[in-house]
Amino acid sequence: MDEPTRSTEAPAPTEWPYRSTSLTPVDAERMATLEHAVWFEVLPGASAAETVREFDYDRGRAVEIDAGDRVGMPTASSPQLVGIYGAFDMHLSAPAADGGVTRLPMNGLTWVGVHPDHRRRGILSTMMTEHLHGIYASGESAIAGLWAAEVGIYGRFGYGPASLEVMLQLSSGTDLSAPEHIATAAEGIETHMVPAHTDEATAAIHALQVEAAGYTLGTATRPERIARWWFEDFPKARGSKEQRQVVFATRGGKPVGYALLRRTSEWDEHNNPGGEMRVGEMAAVDAPSLLALTRRLLSFDLISTVKFYARSTDDPLVWWSGGPRSSAMKVTDALWVRLIDVPRALGERGYAASCDVVVEVKDDVCAWNARRWRLIVDGSGLGRCEPTDGPADLELGVQVLGSAYLGGRSIASQAAAGWVMEHRAGSVLELSRAMRADTEPLGTSGF
Numbered sequence: 067m068d069e070p071t072r073s074t075e076a077p078a079p080t081e082w083p084y085r086s087t088s089l090t091p092v093d094a095e096r097m098a099t100l101e102h103a104v105w106f107e108v109l110p111g112a113s114a115a116e117t118v119r120e121f122d123y124d125r126g127r128a129v130e131i132d133a134g135d136r137v138g139m140p141t142a143s144s145p146q147l148v149g150i151y152g153a154f155d156m157h158l159s160a161p162a163a164d165g166g167v168t169r170l171p172m173n174g175l176t177w178v179g180v181h182p183d184h185r186r187r188g189i190l191s192t193m194m195t196e197h198l199h200g201i202y203a204s205g206e207s208a209i210a211g212l213w214a215a216e217v218g219i220y221g222r223f224g225y226g227p228a229s230l231e232v233m234l235q236l237s238s239g240t241d242l243s244a245p246e247h248i249a250t251a252a253e254g255i256e257t258h259m260v261p262a263h264t265d266e267a268t269a270a271i272h273a274l275q276v277e278a279a280g281y282t283l284g285t286a287t288r289p290e291r292i293a294r295w296w297f298e299d300f301p302k303a304r305g306s307k308e309q310r311q312v313v314f315a316t317r318g319g320k321p322v323g324y325a326l327l328r329r330t331s332e333w334d335e336h337n338n339p340g341g342e343m344r345v346g347e348m349a350a351v352d353a354p355s356l357l358a359l360t361r362r363l364l365s366f367d368l369i370s371t372v373k374f375y376a377r378s379t380d381d382p383l384v385w386w387s388g389g390p391r392s393s394a395m396k397v398t399d400a401l402w403v404r405l406i407d408v409p410r411a412l413g414e415r416g417y418a419a420s421c422d423v424v425v426e427v428k429d430d431v432c433a434w435n436a437r438r439w440r441l442i443v444d445g446s447g448l449g450r451c452e453p454t455d456g457p458a459d460l461e462l463g464v465q466v467l468g469s470a471y472l473g474g475r476s477i478a479s480q481a482a483a484g485w486v487m488e489h490r491a492g493s494v495l496e497l498s499r500a501m502r503a504d505t506e507p508l509g510t511s512g513f
């Protein structure tokens with residue numbers, strides 16, 4: 067069987083006034099102008115150079131059009147940027163063969179935007195094709211991920227929602243009833259709070275995020291190169307909000323967890339404090355560290371409500387605090403995953419059960435994936451995926467594999483919803499059991 071050819075070419079639209087272009091730091095002003103036009107609030111008070119500083123010029127590109135002669139536009143301006151996308155070289159914690167997690171390279175799509183005057187003319191479609199073909203050609207990762215602004219956008223490009231984000235709202239002072247051995251171990255853990263934006267704090271956050279990702283299914287980690295200004299403080303952009311704080315947990319002086327938060331001050335008509343704390347990201351290397359951190363966050367003065375974002379449906383926090391009926395929980399889709407290279411992606415993660423199935427994959431954007439693949443998983447939990455001309459046991463779109471990749475959304479549940487066609491009885495359950503994980507993936511924080 068021939069290897070599929072690696073091509074970087076996106077289909078060239080006919081009679082299309084736009085062209086795809088690379089970017090350099092010289093384009094900062096044009097990029098910032100487009101970002102503001104798309105999002106109408108990016109980073110007030112930040113210069114163009116600061117706004118675009120996280121942009122990775124090797125991974126992101128744009129679409130431009132000759133400026134033309136229109137009312138209000140500078141006559142001698144350079145071509146107008148009308149579409150842009152960026153990407154980060156991230157890592158994703160996927161199921162491993164031993165039941166733990168394995169951190170895999172993941173291209174994290176970000177900065178996607180098309181100018182309001184130029185929407186619905188195929189600019190996003192062109193950018194996505196170019197982006198996905200480019201990742202395949204470079205071989206940098208077998209999977210891509212993103213956070214979707216709207217659920218209707220990315221399924222057509224082969225992405226499937228692979229994790230759910232739980233927002234858990236607890237009242238300050240909520241009693242957490244953890245098993246005694248966890249509670250006892252948590253007593254030896256200390257906490258302290260500092261502003262998050264300093265070099266020292268961001269370096270410690272990054273190291274802890276990576277360490278905790280080695281234990282936590284679903285975590286998407288930021289590249290070290292840009293982690294240092296991810297939490298940079300822009301006073302004008304945050305207005306009256308407090309600057310982001312980080313609470314570190316330490317055991318014997320060694321960092322074992324962190325929580326990123328902002329508090330909002332609130333007073334009722336009787337002058338009682340009723341502030342709100344939002345915890346955007348929290349990671350810990352073990353259960354006692356998570357418990358110690360959470361207890362600290364629930365015991366702040368002047369705060370009556372704490373909202374924990376980016377948790378999972380079976381999170382320890384949910385059950386320590388009394389289960390779903392004891393807290394207001396809100397669930398949304400979190401990370402969307404796309405298999406760029408099906409055989410490599412299926413060979414890189416581990417499996418919970420053995421299987422031998424032939425899967426017919428449909429993929430309109432990455433044609434090299436669209437064929438029959440045989441996935442063989444032996445008792446070791448390792449999988450081998452190879453092309454085959456044998457009859458298909460089941461048939462599915464590539465986004466179904468993306469949804470199932472972290473083991474949270476099962477193949478069987480997607481089949482029940484009609485997204486999988488079964489040609490051999492039992493093959494849905496066979497693949498479903500192999501791909502399922504023992505815990506729900508944590509909802510990552512957005513990027």
Ligand SMILES: CC(C)(COP(=O)(O)OP(=O)(O)OC[C@H]1O[C@@H](n2cnc3c(N)ncnc32)[C@H](O)[C@@H]1OP(=O)(O)O)[C@@H](O)C(=O)NCCC(=O)NCCS
Binds near residue numbers: 184186
């Ligand atoms: C979302 C956005 C990038 C789409 O760009 P675009 O150039 O208009 O998209 P295209 O013309 O290439 O559309 C491609 C397809 O997606 C569909 N689509 C585009 N935006 C969509 C949306 N918000 N919801 C549902 N479908 C959408 C189009 O209808 C089209 O469908 P078709 O192929 O069946 O005709 C653009 O509207 C935008 O910048 N929105 C604001 C910022 C944003 O949401 N960015 C995404 C960040 S994750």
